[in-house]
Amino acid sequence: MDLRFAAEDVAFRDEARTWLTANAPTERRPKLGRAVRDYDLAWQRKLYEAGWGNVAWPVEYGGRDLPLIQQLIWFEEYARTGMRPIDTRFVGLAHAGPTLMARASDEQKSFHLPKILKGEVVWCQGFSEPEAGSDLASLRTKAVVDGDQLVVTGQKIWTSFADHSDYQELLVRTNNDVPKHKGITWVICDMKSPGIDIRPIRTIEGGADFNEVFYDEVRIPLANVVGDIDNGWSVAMSTLAFERGTAFTISQVQLAASVEELIELARSRRSINGRPVIDDDSLAKRLARARADCAALRSLTYLGISKNANSDQPGPEGSMMKLHYADLAKRVYRLGIEILGTRSLAIPVDEDDTEWIDKHLIAYSTSIGGGTSEIQRNIIGERVLGLPR
Amino acid sequence: MDLLPTPEQVEIIDSSATFLADQISIARTRELFESGELPAVGAAAWSAAAELGWFALGLPEDRNGIGCGLADEVLLFREIGRRLAPGPFLSTVLAARVASFGGHQGLSDEIAGGRRVGLVIPGSLDAIGPDGSIVGEVQLVDADPDGLVLTVTPTIAALVAVSSLSDVTEVPCVDPTTRLHRAVGTGVGPVSSVASEVDPVELRGHVLAAALLTGIVEWSRDTGSEHAINRVQFDKPIGVNQAIKHPCADMAVQAQLAYSQSLFGALSVDEGRADAEFQALTAHATAAAAAEFATGATLQIMGGMGFTHEHDVHLYVKRMELLSHTFGMPGLWLDRLLELPEPV
Numbered sequence: 001m002d003l004r005f006a007a008e009d010v011a012f013r014d015e016a017r018t019w020l021t022a023n024a025p026t027e028r029r030p031k032l033g034r035a036v037r038d039y040d041l042a043w044q045r046k047l048y049e050a051g052w053g054n055v056a057w058p059v060e061y062g063g064r065d066l067p068l069i070q071q072l073i074w075f076e077e078y079a080r081t082g083m084r085p086i087d088t089r090f091v092g093l094a095h096a097g098p099t100l101m102a103r104a105s106d107e108q109k110s111f112h113l114p115k116i117l118k119g120e121v122v123w124c125q126g127f128s129e130p131e132a133g134s135d136l137a138s139l140r141t142k143a144v145v146d147g148d149q150l151v152v153t154g155q156k157i158w159t160s161f162a163d164h165s166d167y168q169e170l171l172v173r174t175n176n177d178v179p180k181h182k183g184i185t186w187v188i189c190d191m192k193s194p195g196i197d198i199r200p201i202r203t204i205e206g207g208a209d210f211n212e213v214f215y216d217e218v219r220i221p222l223a224n225v226v227g228d229i230d231n232g233w234s235v236a237m238s239t240l241a242f243e244r245g246t247a248f249t250i251s252q253v254q255l256a257a258s259v260e261e262l263i264e265l266a267r268s269r270r271s272i273n274g275r276p277v278i279d280d281d282s283l284a285k286r287l288a289r290a291r292a293d294c295a296a297l298r299s300l301t302y303l304g305i306s307k308n309a310n311s312d313q314p315g316p317e318g319s320m321m322k323l324h325y326a327d328l329a330k331r332v333y334r335l336g337i338e339i340l341g342t343r344s345l346a347i348p349v350d351e352d353d354t355e356w357i358d359k360h361l362i363a364y365s366t367s368i369g370g371g372t373s374e375i376q377r378n379i380i381g382e383r384v385l386g387l388p389r
Numbered sequence: 390m391d392l393l394p395t396p397e398q399v400e401i402i403d404s405s406a407t408f409l410a411d412q413i414s415i416a417r418t419r420e421l422f423e424s425g426e427l428p429a430v431g432a433a434a435w436s437a438a439a440e441l442g443w444f445a446l447g448l449p450e451d452r453n454g455i456g457c458g459l460a461d462e463v464l465l466f467r468e469i470g471r472r473l474a475p476g477p478f479l480s481t482v483l484a485a486r487v488a489s490f491g492g493h494q495g496l497s498d499e500i501a502g503g504r505r506v507g508l509v510i511p512g513s514l515d516a517i518g519p520d521g522s523i524v525g526e527v528q529l530v531d532a533d534p535d536g537l538v539l540t541v542t543p544t545i546a547a548l549v550a551v552s553s554l555s556d557v558t559e560v561p562c563v564d565p566t567t568r569l570h571r572a573v574g575t576g577v578g579p580v581s582s583v584a585s586e587v588d589p590v591e592l593r594g595h596v597l598a599a600a601l602l603t604g605i606v607e608w609s610r611d612t613g614s615e616h617a618i619n620r621v622q623f624d625k626p627i628g629v630n631q632a633i634k635h636p637c638a639d640m641a642v643q644a645q646l647a648y649s650q651s652l653f654g655a656l657s658v659d660e661g662r663a664d665a666e667f668q669a670l671t672a673h674a675t676a677a678a679a680a681e682f683a684t685g686a687t688l689q690i691m692g693g694m695g696f697t698h699e700h701d702v703h704l705y706v707k708r709m710e711l712l713s714h715t716f717g718m719p720g721l722w723l724d725r726l727l728e729l730p731e732p733v
């Protein structure tokens with residue numbers, strides 16, 4: 001056992017840090033509109049040109065295929081730039097891309113993967129529906145084969161970045177006569193196809209990152225089906241094998257950095273009673289606890305990466321990290337509101353304070369998106385501990 | 390960076406588990422404390438543990454030790470915690486270091502050979518003097534009246550003769566496997582001592598206490614889950630209900646956090662990282678919180694059986710309380726954690 005990084009890993013950290021310091025965008029990411037996409041894709045192009053397009057992808061698809069330890073280091077360094085862990089590049093780089101690698105035809109791969117890596121396209125994920133959330137396999141958006149096309153009619157919801165997207169990984173129901181997991185198809189949907197209607201949904205913090213997407217007889221070439229018709233559930237699940245717990249490092253490192261900033265904030269601000277906020281012993285103890293919890297989350301990340309580096313099957317640490325992170329993030333960002341006290345009511349107070357309010361509000365999503373915390377607990381209970389369903 | 394146990398470390402885990410199951414089973418522990426023998430560990434088992442080198446595992450070879458790291462000791466102590474082995478394992482291991490680094494190698498050899506050393510829990514922070522002597526009211530955990538006890542502060546660790554204390558009175562301990570005395574210090578200087586810059590005994594203590602607590606969390610997770618699978622009510626295993634399933638899942642997460650942070654703390658001390666103090670205190674705080682949650686959750690999952698003397702869970706609850714009040718208590722650690730520099 002060892003916490004120290006090997007000499008070549010230390011050198012790699014230097015290289016990554018130097019490049020990121022010199023090249024990470026200095027202007028703030030816009031919140032709304034086309035500018036968001038432009039900003040993200042410009043950043044991706046810059047990364048790609050310098051050979052950082054995707055540190056986890058295999059070399060044959062243009063990635064760096066770094067060992068897990070160096071991926072960890074890259075994401076630790078990336079986190080220090082303050083860039084968001086999830087932006088419009090996320091689905092392409094971390095979800096649809098890896099799924100294509102695992103299951104798509106050579107033609108599909110050679111067409112799509114380079115575009116994703118070079119920052120030419122944005123992808124979104126059309127899985128959830130109004131009636132199919134946690135129970136994803138009950139999805140109803142219908143697709144019927146007509147000649148060499150699928151004709152899709154139905155609705156998706158909560159589709160992040162749909163309004164910025166060129167392509168979508170879309171799950172549709174192609175068969176109603178078989179058990180629900182067996183009649184689903186995974187298809188690449190061109191978001192400019194006629195019959196698609198995208199309606200932004202305003203979110204809790206005033207943004208509009210996710211959308212409703214309506215499909216009215218949208219025609220998608222059969223050639224866009226990945227895997228086979230009716231076999232989409234297994235295609236959708238294959239991405240999980242790719243996720244080996246390194247990308248999550250960004251969120252974890254940034255949460256720890258937020259705790260440090262909150263401690264500073266509590267030291268520099270005065271409470272309504274005129275005393276430094278940090279003098280509130282209950283708050284101080286919770287800040288200390290948050291600091292400890294972030295450190296423990298890092299150790300869990302390191303343990304998970306150590307295991308995954310030695311095995312092909314990702315361990316259960318992934319679900320554990322997500323679950324614990326969600327609890328912790330909500331607890332940490334609520335502390336921000338407590339520190340601001342009565343000042344937290346006015347928006348905007350000043351730019352920095354507004355950010356704490358946003359972070360607190362956005363933290364509510366951490367236990368919902370990507371599988372709710374209740375579902376994560378079911379997964380850990382059933383798959384790790386063997387409890388009955 | 391690698392947190393996976395090596396084959397040698399797996400061997401430590403397996404052999405210690407086998408030894409504990411054989412020699413220091415909970416059934417045997419119960420026999421002993423119910424017949425009034427405290428601490429509830431047999432002399433033969435204790436000597437056998439000494440012979441296996443348990444008290445010298447982390448001592449450097451040039452100090453007659455086995456030369457393993459604190460991370461190896463964490464793996465051993467996790468098993469000790471999981472199996473609720475009684476006796477002053479923690480203070481004896483640390484005491485062998487104090488004697489050796491304090492310049493009393495003969496005493497260190499004796500301790501490593503099985504001479505038990507108890508632990509001092511001060512009634513207030515100023516009950517331990519700057520030289521490690523006892524100057525106020527204290528409690529002694531698993532002390533022999535004619536033996537030595539260990540004092541530990543952030544700056545010094547020392548061995549003090551129990552015979553030099555006044556008003557030594559045995560009192561029942563919340564943990565029925567543990568012997569407890571009250572005593573008052575007289576300021577008599579320690580037999581041996583070591584400053585924390587020379588050997589960070591306090592940090593090692595926090596990490597090993599965290600390892601013991603990790604074992605408790607893992608036992609709770611496994612015991613609670615097993616009952617959730619086997620106990621049937623309303624024609625179904627109780628584990629189908631999320632009010633049971635979800636705390637089991639939370640125990641699994643807490644166990645993994647306590648384990649990974651115990652290792653992180655141990656390696657930070659072993660490698661002399663600048664944030665070793667932060668990581669070691671975090672390990673203890675994390676494992677104590679995890680153990681409080683997990684023992685309570687498992688007690689609840691057991692139903693009425695959880696409230697009995699017959700089921701073992703109460704013994705784990707009580708051991709958890711002891712280990713959460715060793716080397717201070719959670720509130721104190723948190724105060725320190727806030728003052729320390731940002732972890733590296």
Ligand SMILES: Cc1cc2nc3c(=O)[nH]c(=O)nc-3n(C[C@H](O)[C@H](O)[C@H](O)COP(=O)(O)OP(=O)(O)OC[C@H]3O[C@@H](n4cnc5c(N)ncnc54)[C@H](O)[C@@H]3O)c2cc1C
Nearest residue numbers: 125126127128133134158159160365368369370371372374
């Ligand atoms: C920020 C954000 C971004 C998202 N982006 C996308 C995206 O890009 N593409 C996409 O397809 N989806 C996306 N989603 C949707 C997300 O995957 C779903 O919201 C999530 O899976 C939950 O589904 P639901 O909202 O229908 O809630 P439901 O499944 O209806 O759940 C409602 C409540 O019931 C609980 N519940 C449900 N079933 C159980 C059970 N068996 N046991 C215990 N409790 C249960 C849930 O935990 C939850 O608390 C996003 C969501 C968020 C918040």
